[in-house]
Amino acid sequence: MAIINKKEDGNSDKSSNLISESVQFICPICKSSKVLKISKSVIKQANSLTSVSIPSGLICKHSFQAFVDKQFKVRGYQKVDFEFDYNPNKVKQEIIHKFYKDNEELFKNLIIKGNNLNYNPNNSKEYKEPKQEKEEKHQQKKEMSLEEIYEEFWEFIDGDNLEFKEFIINDSRRH
Ligand SMILES: [Zn+2]
Incomplete structure (x- = not known):
């Protein structure tokens, strides 16, 4: 039976300590260390040891796994020999760049005015007023x-x- 936030936990009564526990992780390769907060609910849900994945860049350049017991003590580490080079921001930028390249003509014909975006395929001089502005003017008239x-x-x-x-x-x- 799991009793959450029991006083006998021995933790100080700081509210943040009720939901997370500070655990010091040491890189098994270069011995760099960092104290990270782990959600108590994650540890309590685990049967015995909780495996924690540390991505490269979080503590040092290495990625590894740590095994944390129910007393929030690290019982062991496992090196990760290979990690996919996945940088979500980099991937996103590449997608945007590719999208722009593929749609260069489309972008040339888009007129950005404030928060409004108009499509003007013929580059005609007849520039249509953005809808939002029209509505604002309409409301002004009403008032x-x-x-x-x-x-x-x-x-x-x-x-x-x-x-x-x-x-x-x-x-x-x-x-
Ligand atoms: Zn390291």
Whole structure:
């Protein structure tokens, strides 16, 4: 039966110590060492020893495995003879670079304005306003009172417009 966070664990009452335990790992090849925090739940779930994989670059240039017992003591190490050279950032950059190379034409036709992206395949000068800006302008109009709208656009409003009838009648500029 596992009792988690039992007081008799002998740990200080720092909250971080309740969920993780500091364990010192020593590289079996070059003897470099580093204290790393291990989640207690991981250790408690294991039957006896927990194998911990240390990737190269974390403590030193070597990658190895450590075996930790339930008292958070390292019982042994195992060298890893071969580790695949996997750097997620490097891989990501290569994918992006390849994607850019493959789609160079597409990118040439993309116009980036703020956070909006427009596709302009014909390089035409008719640049369409990004949708978001349009919506913002639309909202601005909504927030304006009828009178304000009339004042701004009266020249474009027909004299027989019913919605602005009241303003049209009282507008000296029209008479
Ligand atoms: Zn090492």
